[in-house]
Amino acid sequence: MFMTRLIDDIKRTWRGELQPPLVWSCMFAAMCLVVATVVRFGMAHLRPDVFFTPYIPAVFFATAMGGSAVGLVTALAGAALGMTLDFGGAPVDVARVALMMMYLSVAALVIWGVNHYRSLAAKQREIARRLTEEEQYRKLLVDELHHRLKNKTSTIHAVLHQVLHDQPQVWSRIDQRIRALATADDLIARADGQGCDLKDLLTSELGPYGHVRFELNGEPLFLPAKLAVSLALIFHELATNAGKYGAFASPRGFLQVSWTMQDDRLKLTWDEAEGPPIGQIGKPGFGSKLLKAALSSFDGRTETAFLKTGIHCTMQCRVPPS
Known part of the structure; x- marks a missing residue:
């Protein structure tokens, strides 16, 4: 039960429907930074000049789970780690600074993209909610109109029966037509749903x-x-x-x-x-x-x-x- 609820909360957070506590968001962002640093350490054995690339996914996941503020802090922390931690013995030079600026630009685009997706998703949910409410209202209105139509048909049927009670031949023809019209209305009402x-x-x-x-x-x-x-x-x-x-x-x-x-x-x-x-x-x-x-x-x-x-x-x- 706990795991199911946790997975459901993560899904809702990912879609932007739920905002987790700040402490939880910061812990998740820190975990992303740790994982990114471990990946960077492993990549340093192949390419010592990879300083910032592993932190891009960390920014993405931190923003998606914690929001733009947590994503921004994660991006700055990734830039600081990329500048200070050196797994290949390369000096801090102009090239690394340029790579950091490129990394920050990409991180900014990632944060903007996640927030833009969330705003679009929120609009779609609002539109879907309004359409659902309008459809429910339309169904209620149609059902009410159909109910009133049946009542009016029944009233007309009863009034004509009273007026034509001494003319059975005329009444039999009218009675059949009114019943046929009521049957047609019932069929259309059922067809609207089935x-x-x-x-x-x-x-x-x-x-x-x-x-x-x-x-x-x-x-x-x-x-x-x-x-x-x-x-x-x-x-x-x-x-x-x-x-x-x-x-x-x-x-x-x-x-x-x-x-x-x-x-x-x-x-x-x-x-x-x-x-x-x-x-x-x-x-x-x-x-x-x-x-x-x-x-x-x-x-x-x-x-x-x-x-x-x-x-x-x-x-x-x-x-x-x-």
Whole structure:
């Protein structure tokens, strides 16, 4: 337990999340200097003119564990040891002084680099913390909105049931559609966290308009959560438009949706037929902007054409691995 905690504290100190006591930092820096001096003594048997190089790692580790002040003291101590300790019998001359100045310059860069890395790491941790909080808030808000939507749907269902209790035929048709809409909302809410199958998503969105009014052609395809929600928004927009002006607004209207997969790319076609004549097309609204932008984060695009038989829409996008 003690060793595990010690290793964890060292990792946190290395990342700059924990500042150890000054005494511990100084002891660690002194140990680094001792190790560097021993290495220098061993190297002196091969190269007597190596005076300061072994102290560069000591400065790095001392700064990483104790901070810039401890690193600066370690650098100065390394310079003093390099000047005073002589393992090869070489005199103190201008060359050694020049090497010391170079060593101090490199040590300064090392200290700056460690502090710069720590500041960047601290910013990244702060950004990650804010993103986590924002994601938790978004999830809480979405859950609350979904809860309120279910309550409103239940209220509307109850009010209509009271009003139409003496018209059972009308109520049976409305009852089925309200239940289908509630089922579609539940599926989208689950897809936001888990993903869902493409056919199930289409069926839930198109079901309220009658299962004999559309045909789905394609192999089973599981959609990751974010892509499922993006496609659900597109399908809802297209289905709403079909209910107001397209295939579902005509007694003989029919919709066919087909999709294929090639490698990791999905191609989906939405074809409406036998809808009412399309009048003058107005300015692009929120729905048109949604169709163009919803799949951009999946390297995708949506193309819509207003034909005499109804809307023809093609979608292409990359399906991320689940």
